[in-house]
Amino acid sequence: MNTPPSLSGVERTDGSSVQIGALVPLTRPGWVEAGRHLLAGLELAVRDVNDTGGIAGRPLELVVRDTAADPQRAAAAVDELARLGVAALAGEYHSVVARAAATRADALGLPFLCSSAVLDALTEQPTDWVARLAPAQSHGWRIYADFLLGAGHRRIAVAAEPSVYWASGARVLRDHLASRGGTVVELDMRALAPAAVCDELVGNRATALLLLVGHPEPAVSIVKSVRRDQRLAEVMIGAPAGQPEFAEWARSLGDDGAAIPFLRYLPERLGPLGARVETALRERLAEAPSFVAFEGYDTVAVLADVLRSHGADRARIAEAWPHVVVAGTRGRIRFSRVPGIGVRQWAWPPIQVVDRDPAEPDRFRVLHAG
Template sequence: MNTPPAASERTDGSSVRIGALVPLTRPGWVEAGRHLLAGLELAAREVNDAGGIAGRPLELVVRDTAADPQKAAAAVDELAGLGVAALAGEYHSVVARTAAARADALRLPFLCSSAVLDALTEQPTDWVARLAPPQSRGWQLYADFLLRAGHRRIAVATQPTVYWASGTRVLRDSLARRGGAVIELDMSALTPAELCDELAAQGATALLLLVGHPEPAVPIVKAVRRDQRLAEVMLGAPAGQPEFTEWAALLGDHGAAIPFLRYLPERLGPLGARVGTALRERLGGAPSFVAFEGYDTVAVLADVLRSQGAGRARIAGFWPHVAVEGTRGRIQFSRTPGISVWQWAGTPIQVADRDPAEPDTFRILHAGGESTAARPPTI
């Protein structure tokens, strides 16, 4: 008789290890890393409370990437040597791309939680899967929102990175097909005051912040909000900066009414509502979509480990067979044209902002994605 892989695992108390890549120090986005780790840890705790992986505890081996691709590559090498069954996490797209390439080379399964670059790996791979939607899909939805709101002439304050360049390209292509235009303003060459002068001269009706947080995003917002010439210009942040409490703390009322992308359904179902409550307790405040991504990552990996065991090749071979109820919908992976990794195609997407009348409350302005849910969120 063939014994199922999970049943053949040792039950001597040795742990099943998952390597977790998380930005926990600057220049990484520390608050995003804290939320990601909270989700990963909550799911791991629940797995262990339910008996672990065939009687073995699930252990997260956490490494700080600090938004540094080389540090992430070194962490992948270390974690592979420590015998982890798979990798999880990472928030920053450029860092995740380096980690994914290294994981692919080492034949180490990697379930990426948050990074959105379409080209997460240069070549198609069976070793990497992803929960966040590809940038081309999310930012296309954001372009749809801009057009529906009447914006045709869009300025982008940007910095020279692969991530921002990719986002700019998606926006330009999406808008150009429907008569819109994108004006690039290079923030490596402009001060916030000079940016305001350019905006006034160019006649753009919206400015998108494709820049780092808090610098230079926060000074740009303050400068634009205080410039009477730009009173009618809409500010936007498709990368999601306003999702986090640090944004509100630094900008106050200036940080409201700035639409951004977040990867949540319009309403969370029972699982999402329960996890949202637990995350709120763990974080001491409302969880971001990144915390839910962390939870779902471990939920998926635990399900695969239970059915396939801790063998790396078996884990990677199971991506197309995954069917897990996550906090934001049913998670299944497929091949998406132009995407090099196994992709959750049903990731829910919203364009939301902070309500000017109540900056701690989010308004959903536009939504897309395939996931549905049954009751209001409690986040």
């Protein structure tokens, strides 16, 4: 472990709170709704930790910084939080932003437990400083590809915007489907208007269209265009990145937003802890909690367990990742080394392919489990 001597081993000894830095997208162009759910989970877990004695009698405290989906802003926040003396970092939803934060945390020797970002290459080189709860994109999106094949889809179109995250997802889908007789046609949304996507789908005889684009736009406009084109009545629309999970999706699209399968990282049934947390999150959010809120809760649950057993010294926290065994809201959490993944990884949280029920859009249907 390459520990910079100027920033290693920061531990408060004045009896004040133990602080965790929280990176969360709270303003545009970040996905604000995802950030709100992530923060709700983080905050609820902090409350529960403090209600049960805190960290060796000291309160746990979040120091929240808004990343606004900006990698440079996130890296600057990591620098600031390191100077403030936080014991560890938590959070982040956007993969490209999480990668910038993880790279900086690794350079500074600051433990970072990433809650919700899935990009495989969270760091360029293997590191002991970073661990992750969310499944790697290559794992989850292969499960989504298996769902497509099982549903009879062999000719898949992806409407994609330029992004490391979208390009990585498209590559996972293409490689996995090609080895099983499927094909993927990429539609460059820099060159196509949403209405033009319909002609491309017809011309390529695609039976499924996957949205690898931002929300609300152009995702909402693409969905509306496809739904209104009678030539495409049998075409399935999918959103593996999980846009339909959030209430904003249903508000934007109404009935058009149903029957669009996406990846969700929840078990089919929650255990007692998960059910209790779900009730508390629903009260806090005034709506059904997304899987992102559970990821936030589990992040603090893991860090609190490590802080209680290993103290707030940064190097000791990072050294503790391989020894974590924590009962989270979605299962027992352990970290391991996964081939091709440079960070300590929970392998794996539960993964479902779900959609909103057309007959009852506020209800989710489980279509496939990985």
